[in-house]
Amino acid sequence: MLILFVAPTGLFRDGVARLLADLGERAEVRCVDYASNAFEHGQSPDLIVLDGDYLPDALSVATASQRLTAGLPVLVLLTAVDPQTVEQFVSAGVAGHLGKLESGRALLDALRLLLAGSRYPASAPLVLEALPPEMPSSTSSVDEASAPDGSADAKPHVLTARQIQVLALAARGETNKSIAKQLNITEGTVKVHLYTVYKALKVGSRGQASVAAARLQQIGDAQLHHALDGQLSVGRLLAFTMPTRFKADEVLFRKNDPSDALYYVVRGTVRLLEINIEVGQGTILxxxxxxxxxxxxxxxxxxxxxxxxxxxxxxxxxRLYYQDPEFATYLIHLITRRLEADNQRAKN
Known part of the structure; x- marks a missing residue:
């Protein structure tokens, strides 16, 4: 994995470069300054980190990176995180920002989420997607016909079931692309729903919508139903770890070993020997x-x-179990289903 760090030479660049090297065993960090061509070496980076305090230069590199590879993860480091600066980086295609006063652990967590296709921080204005100003008013999910004056403001929180689903996923930090895939709709449709949700909740950004969503009982219910359906956002797991590779026939753990971790299968197949069950991608063990x-x-x-x-x-x-009701619900549901399956096998 190639990480491109663009920043002026000095102690700051050297220190951050050392942290970036901790992102994975095969992480290669290439440092360049703004005076040089960041992309002249030929090999396209997998991740870009920018010193955002050099605003014009950082915006130029961010814009060029998206022309090079659309959706390339870019994280910007800022001394002062202000909405105006953040919005400029949003427009340039940057997927995440982090204050320079944050810890090294926070930096690595942010990068792991970006590599997983999420944005960082999930509830910040940085995740606001640009929406077409000419979005047709007919797409509004608010029951305008029931309002005395036909306006959306009369019932600001009346959302359709689909918009509740979209808002619940957005509040969890999912990208538009991820939401579209999970709900089997287009990204354009997701944007239409979010536009209507913003209008209904009287907010101007995804971050503000997420805050408002936390106060809506409908959203909490949607997230719990999502967990009960066995769907879990891997992004919250990726904040704690990077993928580890195992060879065929390698044992992850043995019966009666101390239980010191849980696993999520990103790729491959694992057999649980005593119960003769095979599990694959998307499974927690x-x-x-x-x-x-x-x-x-x-x-x-x-x-x-x-x-x-x-x-x-x-x-x-x-920690995740106690702090995140959705994850806790998912885990309890998963354990219950597996215990029921074990009981059924014992009867047979």
Missing amino acids: GEIGLFSPDHRRTCTARCLSDCELLTVSATDAM
Whole structure:
């Protein structure tokens, strides 16, 4: 993975470059200053980090990066995070920003989310998507006909079921592309729904909509239903870890081992030996041991093929469980289904 860090030479660039190298075992960090051509070496970077205090130069590089590769993850580092500056970087295609007073851990967490296709921070104005100013008023989800004057303001929180779904996903930090994929609609339709939601909630950005969503019972219900349906945003797991590769026949853990982590399968197939079950992409493993009385593994997990997995420590998993109701609901539902499956196998 090639990381391009664009910043003037000096202690700041050297220090951040060292942190960037910790992003993964195969992370290569290339440092250039604004006086040179950032993309002259031929190989396209997988991730770009900019010193945003040099505003005109940083905006120029950000714009050029999106012409080079549309959707290329770009993180900008700022001494002062103000809305006006952030909006300029939004327009240039930047997916995330971070204050220079934040910790090294915060930097790595932000980069991992960007690499996963999310934005950082999820609730900040930076995630505002540009919407066409000529968006037709007929797309409004507010029941305008029921209002005495035909205006949307008469019922500001009356949203359709689909718009509630879109807003719930946006409040979780999902990108328009991710929302479109999950709901099987186009990105343009997502933008139409968000435009209508902004109008209904009387807000001007995705961040403000997320704050307003937290106060809506409908959104909380939608997120819980999302968890009960077995759908989990991997972005919140990616904040804690990077994918680790395992070879075929490699054992992830053995029965009765201490349960010190849970796993998410990004790629490959894993067999749970004692119950003869195979699991693949999008599956969480090792969650039961976290809640068992002795915190021990209940079976052995072996890779049937080369695998790529996210490993989330038990401490981080439990912190997420207590802090995030949606994740907790998902995990409880998952454990219940697996225990029911075990009971059914025992009867047979």
